[in-house]
Amino acid sequence: MSAALIFVCSNDVGPYLNALAYLSDKHNISDFKFVFVTGAMIEGPQTSFVETIVLALEDLASGTYEKRCVEIDARTAGQYATLAANLKSNSRSTEVVSLDELPDLLAKQVAETGRAKLFVDVTGLPKILMARVLLVCLVGGFHVYAFELRHRVDREFPERSLYFAMPPGAFDYPPLARDLAVHNSVRQLINVRRVLWITAMVSLVGVVCFATLLLIDSSNTVLAVVGLAANIIGIASGALQALATRSGP
Incomplete structure (x- = not known):
């Protein structure tokens, strides 16, 4: 049976009603479970x-929404009533986790x-928190979705x-891996300095190894060329990775 993790941060019920x-x-x-993320610097x-x-949901089933009478057909009212009953019958419908604990919850x-x-x-979720959750899910191989209106809400x-x-x-209900705005937010979470630092350390190790090889056999031209090429490729790939991380697609 399929299940859904519904992440909660907004106080507006509309987005959750649509997703559900x-x-x-x-x-x-x-089978729905509402996930409340803690320690994200965003109060929900x-x-x-x-x-x-x-x-x-119960109000919609009875023909009211935001304290107003609304016209809802019998079939739709029944679907809202079923949703409400399912949520009320689930004693494990909420989870409170930190971002660090999210991989464990997903597993x-x-x-x-x-x-x-x-x-x-x-x-x-707001965009920045959405991006952080998306990043964790992408690493774990999970698809992340969001219900998106193509027009403004009629107040x-x-x-x-x-x-x-x-x-x-x-x-629309797209997988967010293709959403450019969220994709850019994910990139902002990646520490470019860390990428550059790791690249520098790897390059330093490569230079030391290259120098050692030359000391051992300085007359071997082929060995010297191969070692030099390997170091250049390593440094260049690290720099390109950092630039790609910063600039995006």
């Missing part, structure tokens, strides 16, 4: 916020569901920006 509805409708997911809601999400979830059946949703009629009310093409 989409994953439930298109991928038949009923408490775990009790899940109750707010459930309450919003634990994979052991339960399998890597191919796990959706990591970061719809409710007068916010229910029109909910998944079940939108026409096809009004939203």
